Amino acid sequence: MASYKLHHIKLRFWQQWLLHSLLLWAVLTLYDLCDYWVRIQNEGYFIFYEDGSPLTVGRRFYNQVVYDWLWTGVLVAVYFVETAYHIAFGRLKKGYKIIGIFLGIACVIFYGVDAYIHYNMNGFVVWRRLVAPFYPILLSAVYAFMYVVARHYIHQRINSAETLSEQSLAELKALKAQVNPHFFFNTLNSLYGTALEVNAPHTAESIDQLAGMMRYTMNEAEKDYTSITNEIKFLEDYLHLQRLRLPNRNNIKLKTGTSYDGKPCTIAPMLLIPFIENAFKYGISIDHICWVHIQLNIKNQQLLLLVENRILKEHSVSQGQGTGIENTQKRLRLLYPDQHKLTISQTDAFKVELHIELHL
Known part of the structure; x- marks a missing residue:
């Protein structure tokens, strides 16, 4: 639509x-x-x-x-x-301002010359002609x-x-997106119970984390704002699952870090995940040297997110492309019109730098 x-x-x-x-x-x-x-x-x-x-x-x-x-x-x-x-x-633009200045000067000269000519021809007082x-x-x-x-x-x-x-x-769109997650959430609960029965604790833990993410998606996404601690937990679970998914190879470098001063604040739910998802989608390769760097800092209700990944030829993406990032940019403009600054750059790496003044 x-x-x-x-x-x-x-x-x-x-x-x-x-x-x-x-x-x-x-x-x-x-x-x-x-x-x-x-x-x-x-x-x-x-x-x-x-x-x-x-x-x-x-x-x-x-x-x-x-x-x-x-x-x-x-x-x-x-x-x-x-x-x-x-x-x-x-x-x-400067050019239009210059044109306006010249037009103003031209009008003054025109009325001055007009007054002088009429004074010579008709003997009118110049002041009367200028006041006309x-x-x-x-x-x-x-x-x-x-x-x-x-x-x-x-x-x-x-x-x-x-x-x-x-x-x-x-x-x-958010309401439409809530139909399928209920089905997946119930399925994950069943898989979690099966993993415990066959004594696979790591698998059960991963399923439990994924279920928590699904629960967060369904419950918190309905709210306008959620606690920053909930959002951080959601991102950490996502990064943990990504680490489990990726093979242990020397060509893949993943560096992440989170710093939070503990002061209470809120954020629009699932606002940051599209930038991180984009980094894994376009910055990871099994066969080539690649890396993803993610750093999240929250201090005094000021959020700074840095996401950077290497640009791979087979996953090349132009700046600003991607429905997820485009929708997030719209959300930022709607929810934080004067409280955010987003910079997206692309050289040999795709880099996202986002600063938000969070709400209490």
């Missing part, structure tokens, strides 16, 4: 600028033409050319596009509006403020709705 993305289409800055300009110009032009048409209906034609022909609505629209150049003013104004939004609530654009600028500033606030509010609402949608989908 694919998750539904509410903001699947994401426009670039220049695309947002042009689309916004087109819509605003269309609204302003439509308002002017409708107002002109209403006045004609009430008063009759009141603007005429030298030959006596009236200025029709169509001709007024043509004049606006060809002679008045209202759209150029809209382009410039909207550029500043979009720039203000991206500076306040997003990231704006004040009202359009004020209206543009008010519009910019309303636009920025409204767009930011809508953006927050979309993000909130998408977050709820992804959480619901994750819960549905």
Whole structure:
């Protein structure tokens, strides 16, 4: 089942600028033409050319596009509006900022030259000519403020709705995943009893650990958060079973370590296991030299997980691939949006470094 993305289409800055300009110009032009048409209906034609022909609505629209150049003013104004939004609530590339500075300087020069020309031609006071654009600028500033606030509010609402949608989908997947573990858990209980009867204590211990992992998967996965001690026990059982599974060969090097200061804290259940599973899946080979290094440190509610494995040609995996890691990245963004830092790098080894500020 694919998750539904509410903001699947994401426009670039220049695309947002042009689309916004087109819509605003269309609204302003439509308002002017409708107002002109209403006045004609009430008063009759009141603007005429030298030959006596009236200025029709169509001709007024043509004049606006060809002679008045209202759209150029809209382009410039909207550029500043979009720039203000991206500076306040997003990231704006340096090039767009430079363009904005040049546009601002160009506007100042334009109005200055315009005032000087009209002063020479008509004897107008320069100050009056400079003050003339004040009202359009004020209206543009008010519009910019309303636009920025409204767009930011809508953006927050979309993000909130998408977050709820992804959480619901994750819960549905978790419920579906709980069907088969019950069957395996009951089977493991039977195998555990059989191993004890035939006096195979090591086998019984391994089965008991695996059953504990299955129990943890079924019970703790339903919770939003679990004790960090439960998660550590789950990871240690998994690593123990991996050591039993792997043959004792010189070409396989497995190094693990856990450090925990004992201070109580919680973590989302089964959040770390995909990174460790990935290391064993792609970093272990029976025939080639390989190694897996895992280090988990928890101190003062700060978790640091380091997982590193050699990249094998037959198990080569590109950075970021794998459903498990992809789903874990989504969980981290949902559960620890500002409390985690995940770094995945790949050279001759695949390395995962995860830092989380755990909850109490």
